[in-house]
Amino acid sequence: MNKSAIQKFAVWARRELIEQVSQRAYQYGVTVQGYGSPEDSVVNGRVLSDDEKKQRKELIRQIQSKGYDQVMEEVAYTWFNRFIALRFMEVNNYLPTHIRVFSDVSGNFRPEIISAALSIDLPGLDWDKVVRYIDGNQEDDLYRYLLLTQCNALNEPLPLMFEKMGSYTELLLPNNILREDGVIGRMVSDIPEEDWTDQVQIIGWLYQYYNAELKDETFALLKKNVKITKERIPSATQLFTPEWIVRYMVENSLGRLWIEGHPDEELRSEWKYYLDEAEQEPQVQAQLAKIRAEYAALKTQDIRLIDPCMGSGHILSYAFDVMIRIYEKSGVSRRDAAKSIVENNLYGLDIDERASQLAYFAVMMKGCQYDRRFLQRGAQPKVYAIPESNELDNETIAYFINNDPKIQKDFGTIVREFRDAKEYGSILNISPADFDLLNARVEEVRDDISLYRQNVLEQILPLIQAAEVMSAKYDVVVTNPPYMGASGMGAKLSEFVKKNYPDSKSDLFAVFMEKCHQITDKDRFQAMITQHAWMFLSSYEKLRQKLLLIDTVNMIHLGARAFEEIAGEVVQTTSFVMRNDRIAGYKGTYCRLIEPTTQQGKEDMFLAGENRSYKDQSTFSKIPGSPVAYWVGENYINNFVCGEPIIQFSIAISKGIFTGDNLRFLRKWYEINKKKLGTEWRKYSKGGEYRKWYGNLEYVINWKNDGNILRNYEKSGMGAEKYFGHLTYVWSKITSGKNSFRLNPANVFFDDASPAIVIKEKKDYLLGFLNSCVSFSFLELLSPTINLQIGDIKKLPILVSMAKVSKVKELVNESILKSVHDWDSYETSWDFKKHPMV
Incomplete structure (x- = not known):
């Protein structure tokens, strides 16, 4: 698949479509500045048809509700979705007419539908209009x-995916769509046809790349402290999951559910990412046998899988493939299986309307792949965009309730719970209801002649559908949730997660870990890929304690660069499968794939069976904070049991000053009048590059009026000011390599980026330990991120070997002296005297 061509086209297509859609709106007197009267019959000197007046009126209503820019964005992506859907269908011969809409049979941008206009069997086609266009040589209009x-x-x-004719989106279909350099022409010419052939994943890549610029804009705003709005949450958080990781998650959750109850070596061999269970003790095997007896009773049509953050449907698409094989092994034909899978097995939710359209389309195309007549069978998947109840009017609600107290109670709850639902998505907690009753009322309305009928079908039905899916539990929950730290959340979302998910509030991915656990049935499977921060950071300690109560069946710890689209060390991930139960003594399988620096390298290491550990997760609780330390041995863990906490060797471990404005308060020492050093300016340690023992001392801080100017600055924080003037060992809080600790003289203040271990007198053994490979090994476990926090240092265990104390002191003192000499040999040191070569 030529992802470069796909990316280039999708990014350009978004800009082009927004411009073209806006141009069409302008033709109807609708601009960002205004739109005249919704009742206008003549616009820009042209008399509007009845259909155009209706469509224009609806367009204006949408703009009044959402704003001009948002509506132009939505119409642009609606047409983008339709174009890529039609292209996929024509290339794979899934169109009911079997006539190409964008190209000829040779793949050129010569729409076959034009040459077949007089013979095509297309429902709703007005032959008189076709003939009139042909006779008038109006090819564009035709x-x-x-x-x-x-x-x-x-x-x-x-x-x-395709609304009925008459929508306002029809009004804004761009002009000149037969241009070779237009969106359709370039879609046909720029993306090789083979990339569309039997590869529904292309829909996901197009979606991700289409949103690329919007995502960049969102994060640029976030850097300016502009929170992520509900309209921008999808573009900021959507990330297409690598194919092999999708297969790993689905095969080890859905596949495991089936294979453990219905052993089948042939089926097992087809799933190359399936991990066989670790060898278990007899008592564990006995418990597993009971659970597998339950699995054996499962019928194919009863298995329920959901992706609550489905995006463009990548996970659901592969789950469809796995379910097809399960049905085939149960003696069901592909044709019957496809319909049953759509109606019974697969469920999906997303906060984003456009993503849900594409996920819906992907599932339907999977149906077509296994049954060429699938579109004629009337099956519709239960994959939905999460709606809001905000715009629902009281008259429509009253009509739907129809004076029925039970409907009033249940639907009233739904309306209340779905207010501002797009702020929260599928982490909402939806109450159970009598959905049979509610759906029966919808069917009554469907057959009714009422002014409110359309409102019920367009606004109330989606609420009921989403509520039914969101209030249920599932056999398998598989997802790649959104990654969004608390600092990026809007006020409503932030308040919601603090109230409902206090143990995972630091990031949305962790919130979804809790939510997915809640909607997974007992003894069933939850599979996810998330950032790996939850495995180690203190802010997730309570979440880890909860997760220790359910079994981790297996995990692939990916680290950095698991997604080829994301460079650098910031996004580090892990993927795992958990069973919603806890068997004492159960050993999970852990694959450590953090060393390879490419997506392909990680996959290759996994398939080679390298770096695997088998661990009873109860051992994690022996380490302070219960990090998921699957790769360490029993002797290593015993260091935390037997060792002394490092805090016992110090007065305190403290953060330093946060100026709030470094340009205002900090200078290099040689930028100030040296006479003011020690009075108006104080020596200052501010982190810096990797350096052990001594150094990185080149800053001074404004301490005029005994620091009151800084102290009274509203954005500043003074840290543990009472420790200023003490001897300290400092480290650089942010580092992408090994950690390093340095002696900080007593007259040197320290920064928030350079926290300190405060000591009364020089503790050579302590500094030696901190700069040792032993300390580094512990910190790899306690703090595998680029941030080395105070809490991580406090957890370090230290075992003093009395026989080696004197030798350690000798080596540490020697190292400090060499480091001091080296640092002071450069002019950037405030103790520089002369160059050592002079």
């Missing part, structure tokens, strides 16, 4: 009409 009619014809089998 193609526009054929394209809209084709979209309308697909409304019946694919209603969530």
